[in-house]
Amino acid sequence: MAAPLLDVRDLVMHFPVKSRGVVARTLGSVKAVDGISFTLEAGQSLGLVGESGCGKTTTGRLITRLQKPTSGQILFEGQDIANASPRALKPLRRDIQMIFQDPYTSLNPRQTVGSIIEAPLVIHNLVPKNKRLARVQELLEIVGLSPEHYNRYPHEFSGGQRQRIGIARALTLQPKILVADEPVSALDVSIQAQVINLMQDLQREFNIAFLFIAHDLAIVRHFCPEIAVMYLGKIVEKAPREELYSSPKHPYTKALLSAVPDIAQVIAGGRRERIRLTGDVPSPINPPSGCRFRTRCWKAQDICATTEPPLESKGSAGVAACHFPEL
Numbered sequence: 001m002a003a004p005l006l007d008v009r010d011l012v013m014h015f016p017v018k019s020r021g022v023v024a025r026t027l028g029s030v031k032a033v034d035g036i037s038f039t040l041e042a043g044q045s046l047g048l049v050g051e052s053g054c055g056k057t058t059t060g061r062l063i064t065r066l067q068k069p070t071s072g073q074i075l076f077e078g079q080d081i082a083n084a085s086p087r088a089l090k091p092l093r094r095d096i097q098m099i100f101q102d103p104y105t106s107l108n109p110r111q112t113v114g115s116i117i118e119a120p121l122v123i124h125n126l127v128p129k130n131k132r133l134a135r136v137q138e139l140l141e142i143v144g145l146s147p148e149h150y151n152r153y154p155h156e157f158s159g160g161q162r163q164r165i166g167i168a169r170a171l172t173l174q175p176k177i178l179v180a181d182e183p184v185s186a187l188d189v190s191i192q193a194q195v196i197n198l199m200q201d202l203q204r205e206f207n208i209a210f211l212f213i214a215h216d217l218a219i220v221r222h223f224c225p226e227i228a229v230m231y232l233g234k235i236v237e238k239a240p241r242e243e244l245y246s247s248p249k250h251p252y253t254k255a256l257l258s259a260v261p262d263i264a265q266v267i268a269g270g271r272r273e274r275i276r277l278t279g280d281v282p283s284p285i286n287p288p289s290g291c292r293f294r295t296r297c298w299k300a301q302d303i304c305a306t307t308e309p310p311l312e313s314k315g316s317a318g319v320a321a322c323h324f325p326e327l
Contacts, residue, residue, distance in 0.1 A: 003078050004039040005209055006063070006177060011036050011072035011082075013058050017285060031284045032058040034233035035072070037311075042176065045203065045210035047224030047241075049217060049256070051281060054230040056213045057101075060179040063211060064098045065089055076177075094124060094173040101182040103162030107154040113140070113165055114150035120172040139168040144198060160191035167198065171206070179211045184219065196223060217260050221245060229253045232292040233284055235311060239318020249320035252293050291323065299324045 014029040033055040040046050048056050061067045063074060065081060074082045081092055100106035107116055117136045121127045127135050137147035143164040154162055163183060170178055180199065184192040196219060203210060214220050220227055221241050228238040229252065237250040248254045255275040277296045282288050288295050294304040303323050311321040 003075075005042040005077060006040040006211075007073075007075040008039070008063070009037050009073040009075065011059070011062060011074065012070045013055075013062055013067065014070045028285050031233050031287060033062065033069075034287075036230070036233075036235045038228055038235065038238065040177065040209050040211060042209055043203070043207040044226075045212055045224045047220035047227040048211060048213045048230060049215060049220050049227060050230035052215065053281060053284070055233045055284075056215075056230055057181055059230075060098065060181045060211060060213050063177075064096050064179050065092075066098070090124075094120075094126075095176045097170040097173065097175040097178055099163075099166055099170050099178060099180045099183045102186050103159055103166050104154075104186070106166055107162060109154055112151050112153055113157075116154075116165065117150075117169050117172055120169065124173060126173070135172075139171055140165075142171065142202070143168045144194075158191075159187050160195060163187060163195055164198065167195075167202070171202065174206065175208065177209045177211065179213070181213045182215065183212075185214065185216065192219065199223070217245075217256060229256065232282060232287055234292060234321070236293065236322070237318060237320040238311070239316065239320075243316055243318055247316070247326070249314045249316065249318065249325040250293075250322045251297050251299055251324075251326065253320075254326055291321070 011033055012035055013033040014031050016026045017028045017030060018024040019027055036059065038046060048059060050056055062069050065084070069082050072082060073080050076092065076096065081089065114133065114136050117139055118132050121132050121135065133150070136150050140147050140150060145161060145164055154165065157165065184195050187195060200223065202208060212220060212224050225241055226238070227241050227244050228235050229250065230236070231252050237244065237248065237253045244253065245257060248257055255277050258273060258275040279296050282292065282295055290306050290308050291304040294300040301324065309321045309323045311319050314320050314325040
């Protein structure tokens with residue numbers, strides 16, 4: 001059996017918390033990502049969802065090696081890139097690119113759109129100088145913009161158009177993996193569908209694998225056939241989308257889905273019961289012992305405080321980390 005395109009094993013990212021003063025001491029660490037594992041096949045997409053602060057964006061930045069993990073493995077085509085040097089990473093940058101959340105801040109306002117999209121070609125010296133403009137215009141056309149707009153500046157475009165420019169920049173090097181970090185959360189609802197449809201078309205046309213990071217469960221359901229749910233630095237459930245949405249096994253997943261409007265249920269005259277979680281999300285500096293969700297879980301018992309539940313099958317196609325999963 002062929003190895004997956006991306007194989008993440010026990011990935012950890014802890015940010016040290018230091019005291020103020022002349023001599024800074026390490027007081028502890030923020031456990032942003034605390035031992036997660038997943039795989040991604042070529043041309044497939046995996047959704048990563050959860051509340052703000054659960055570690056989704058940090059995971060994306062580790063996969064693209066914008067940050068170096070504390071420990072764990074990131075196997076890309078069998079090669080561990082978790083601790084690769086900047087020199088060794090340079091050729092790999094072509095294969096793993098990122099679409100950022102905010103199109104307003106991810107584009108340099110002092111550069112033209114043409115210069116922004118052309119930059120990867122210059123850095124990697126892939127296209128002769130006299131053919132770069134044609135390639136930039138081709139990319140603009142691929143993402144649904146006018147090829148003649150290459151000499152305009154980012155502020156002359158709308159939010160949706162700016163995100164298309166960001167997608168064009170990510171496509172420049174013909175990557176095998178795109179990490180999309182909440183790519184439509186900063187856009188109007190009317191524009192979100194257009195950008196999502198564009199990314200789906202690009203995925204089919206160029207066989208790109210997507211790690212799709214979002215907090216909007218409806219968008220992830222539309223885009224990703226498999227979804228992983230994160231809570232406080234850990235994956236608590238991973239399953240095919242139809243199973244996850246129809247029969248979630250982890251109480252946290254069930255609580256998340258209870259907040260999503262269900263049109264079909266409204267039409268049928270019913271209404272999904274909303275599960276309101278009590279208490280605040282614990283601090284990632286000092287997460288709860290055992291199951292991290294236990295302090296907000298209505299099913300928690302003594303074992304939840306003493307033993308961390310393993311991420312394993314609960315009699316279904318997916319896996320969940322819960323001692324008392326939903327039936």
